[in-house]
Amino acid sequence: MQRLEQGEGESGRLSPILTVNNIEVVYDHVALVLKGVSLTVPERGVVALLGANGAGKTTALRAISNLLKGERGEVTKGSITFAGERVDRLTPNNLVRRGCIQVLEGRRCFGHLTIEENLLTGAYTRPDGAAAIRRDLDHIYETFPRLRQRRTSLAGYVSGGEQQMCAIGRALMSKPRMILLDEPSMGLAPQVVEEIFAIVRELNLREGVSFLLAEQNTRMALKYATYGYILETGRVVMDGPAEAMRENDDVKEFYIGRADAQGANFRNVKTYRRRKRWLS
C-alpha cells in the first residue's frame, strides 16, 4: 500500500468518528470480496473511497452499515468502530439510532410514496416528537428547495437529481452524525452532480455531518473530499490527503485521465496499463 504524505496527515490530526480495522467480507461463504480493508473517517471529515467497478466500495459501505446480511455477505475478520463503540454486530436499525446512516447506490427512493412521505420514513428511528420532526422537515426543504416544490409528487416520477436529493434528505431526517454516501453521481448530469456535491460540502461545514463517499467519479470526489482511499480488487492500494492525490501521477493516469501528449496515443495507454498494476 502506498501512502501519500503531504503536510500533516489529515486523518491523524482529528479524532476519528469511524474506524474500520482490517475487515474481510465473504459473500455466500465462498467469495472473498474485501481482503483486509482499513480506513478512518475523522470527526466532521469528508473522505472519498475511490476505485473502479467491482473494487469493493459498495461492499465496504454495506459492511459498515450492517446491510450485508441481506446480500448474503458477512464480515469475517476485523472490527468496525463508530464514535468509540464497536458496531459490527449491530442491526442497521440500531446503527441508525447511533447516528450512522447509508444512502444506497442508485438512490432507492420509495417510488410509490410521495417525496414528503419518503423524507418522513427517514425519521422512523427518532424518539423525539412530531413537532421536532416537522421542524427538521422544514429545514430540509430549505436545504433542498426543489423538494419542497415536489413534496406531493410520487418519488418514482421525479428526476434523478431530485431523487438523489430526496435520498440524502431522507437520511438527514434521522439526524445522523455520519452519512455513508454510495455513488451519488451515478446516472446524473455533470451539472446536477456538481449541485449534489456542493450540498454535501454545505451539510458538512454547516451541520458538521461526516461523510464517507464511495465514488467512481474520482475528479469530483477528490475536489470535495479532504482525504481519499483507493480500492482495487478488495484492497486499499493507496491513501492520502485529497490534494496530494489530485497531483499524484498514478492517480491521474488511472482514475482521472490526462490531457498531455503522453496519454494522447490510445495504444500507449493500453500497453502502459497492462504493464503497471498496483496489485501486490
Next chain:
Amino acid sequence: MAVFDPVKVAFFVEVLVSGLLSGILYALVALGFVLIFKASGVFNFAQGAMVLVAGLALVRTLNWLEAHLPFWLALLLALSFAGALMTGIAWAVERFVLRKLVNQTALALFMATIGITFVLEGLGQQIFGAQVYKLDIGLPRDNIFALESLFDGGILLNTLDLWSALLAAAIVGALAFFFQWTRTGRALRAVADDHSAAQSVGIPLTRVWFIVWVVAGLVAIAAAAVWGSKVGVQFSLVYVALKALPVIIVGGLTSVPGAILGGLLIGAGEKLAEVYLGPSLGGGIEHWFAYVVALVVLLVRPQGLFGDRIIERI
C-alpha cells in the same frame, strides 16, 4: 310497453344486493392476502388456514365461556383470546420461518406458507376439534324487507349480511387510515416498495413483518366471525380463501381498495351470472364464474384493476 317491469327490477336489485353483500365477505378474506403481500412480497397461502384457526379459537372459547359468564363478557374474552393466538402465530411465523428465509426467492417463501398452512390446519383441529361448530356472536339474523317504498313488497335482505358488510367497511376504513397516516403504516408501505432501502433508513424488517402478520391475523378473526356466523365454523372455511384468489386477481394484489372492489365485483357478478346466464348454461356456474373472470382479467390487465403499476424511469 313497460320496458322496466317493476317486479323484474326488484328481483334484479335483490340478486345484486345479496351478491354485493357476499362479495364483501370475500373481500374480507382477500384483505389478508393483500396486506401481507404488500408489506413483504409474500403470497400467503396460509390465509385460509388462519381464518380457520381464528374461527375455531373464537367459537370454542366462546361456547365454553358462555356457560359461566354474561354473553358480552364471554364474547370479549373469546375475541381477545383469538387475538392473542393470532399474535402468537404471527410471532412464530416471523421468528421461525420468515427470518430464516430473508432474501430467498418469492417462490421459496410461497412454499413456506404452504407448509404453514398444513401446520395451522393440523394443529388447529388437533387442539380445538374438527367438528362443525355453530357460531353466534350476537348479530341479528332475521330477514327483512327493504326499499318497500320503491318496489312493491320490497326486497328481501338478511340482516346478518348487512351487519357483516358494516363490519367489513369499518375494518377497511381503519386499515386505510393506518396505512396512509400513521408512522408504522408509512414504514409498512416503505418496506413494500424497497426492502433494503427501508432497512437502510433504520426500519427493522423483522418487526414490520410481525406487524403485518398480526394485522392479517386480526382480519382473519373478522372474516372467521362473519363466515362462521353464516355457515358455521368448519374445515371448509379454508376453501373460502380459494374464493379470495380471483378477488385479488381482479382487484390487484397490492391494493386494499382493490380487494374490496374486487370482492364486490366477484360477489355481484357470480350471483347475477347464476340467475341470468345460469339457465342457458345449465346452471351451477356460480362455482366457477369467479375463476373465469379472473382469467380474463389476467389476460387483459395482469396487475388487476387497482394493482400498482410498476414505476420505471428510463
